[in-house]
Amino acid sequence: MTVTGHRRMSVLIPRNGLPPEILDRIVLLLVSDTAGFTAIASLSLVSWQFRQLAFRRYYATLRVRSARHWVRSCRIDGMYSWVRSLDTSTPFFQYKLDALSRFASLQDLTLDFSADGLATQRSRCLLLFKNVAAGLSSLKLTHLPRIDVTLLSLLAGRFPSLSNLDLSCTERLDEQCCWLCYEESSSCVVHSPIPDCFPSAERLAVCNSLSAVTPDHLPSHLQSVFGNALKPLRKLEHLFLGIFLSGADMLNCHFDRCATVVISSPRTGWYSSPPFGPDRCEICLVEHGATVRERERIASALLAKLLPSLETIGWSTYFAKDRPGDDVERKATVFARDSLEGKAAMGRRGSALDKAG
Secondary structure, eight states: OOHHHHHHHHHHSOTTOSOHHHHHHHHHHHOOTTOOGGGGHHHHTTOHHHHHHHHHHHTTEEEOOSHHHHHHHTTSTTHHHHOSEEEEEGGGGGSOGGGGGGOTTOOEEEEEOTTOOTTTHHHHHHHHHTTSOTTOSEEEEESOSOOOHHHHHHHHHHOTTOSEEEEEOGGGSOOSSOHHHHHHHHTTSOOOOBTTSSSSHHHHOSSSOGGGOOTTTHHHHHHHHHHHHHTTOTTOOEEEEEEEOSBHHHHHHHIIIIITTSOBOTTTOOBSSOOOOGGGOHHHHHHHHHHHHHHHHHHHHHHHHHOTTOOEEEEEOSSOSSSTTEETTTEEEEEHHHHHHHHHHHHHHHHHHHHHO
16 A cells, blocks of 8 residues: 555544544443443443443442442542432441532432431431532432421422422331331331421411311411422422321321231231231221322322422322322322312312302
8 A cells, every 4th residue: 555545544534433422322332220340341441431431321320338338439530520310328428428519410319218217317417418419400318207397498498409309208117027017117207297297386387376277278288388398499390208198197096906906926926917008908998098189189289389390299198099190109199280270170169159159
């Protein structure tokens, strides 16, 4: 080949190889969310560019499973710019808590509060969230001891850009062991905040007197307080509040009625039947099912009115599986537009009845 021919070939072949966009696409196809670190070991040895792309894709989602894992992850160069989604438990931040503030690209945060209790939740939240970047778009807190106005106000003030907020405490109820564990776990979590989740009338902040609120109207007042606390979240589209809108005494009555029927063995102490929730109790379904579903609809309509950006509102419920948005995980999802239309229809019917009277 002549010198001229060699120069022509060098013009046709790019010096830097494939464009970064193509390389990134290749890495994306090779590295899945569930793949282990060994999946990117060979890619990281190809070149510096492949290594950076592989690490950026692999560490886009960081699932921390121990305090040691957290400390070692913070030592990796580039980690703070790669991570977009962080999934971990609160006790793992006993070391290097301040490192949380360095994750400038963090968009999605999931925290498990199962190690915390009613006495430690507030201090834990204050300590953690002051170290988290305010630009979060999605926040999920599971196994919370309680969901209250203090927590909602803290989150709304700290993370104004949230579009997805998922808070849940009902998974702390232990149905996997026995009736005694089920009942004991129910005393360690505020799973049903109606009617006594607020200790004073000042906390309600909606009505002038707590005594003026009837049990039927209390869900509306309770949820309007929640709605006011969340008002700063002007971009919020999806909200899930993992609490039961059934009365707090419903579960206690269920224990009194069903746990005593299943007698434990005097020799081993084991129950002949595992514990079950009100959703498998015919009496609970008849006495509370319709009332609770109506409370969920009313509360959803009220929240949708106070938070215009909302598209879906979810609740924990024992009485799901019979409407669109329900599922088998004891969750009910209400579409905001449908809830508002339902509330408007009820208002029109009420006005017509008043005129007819």
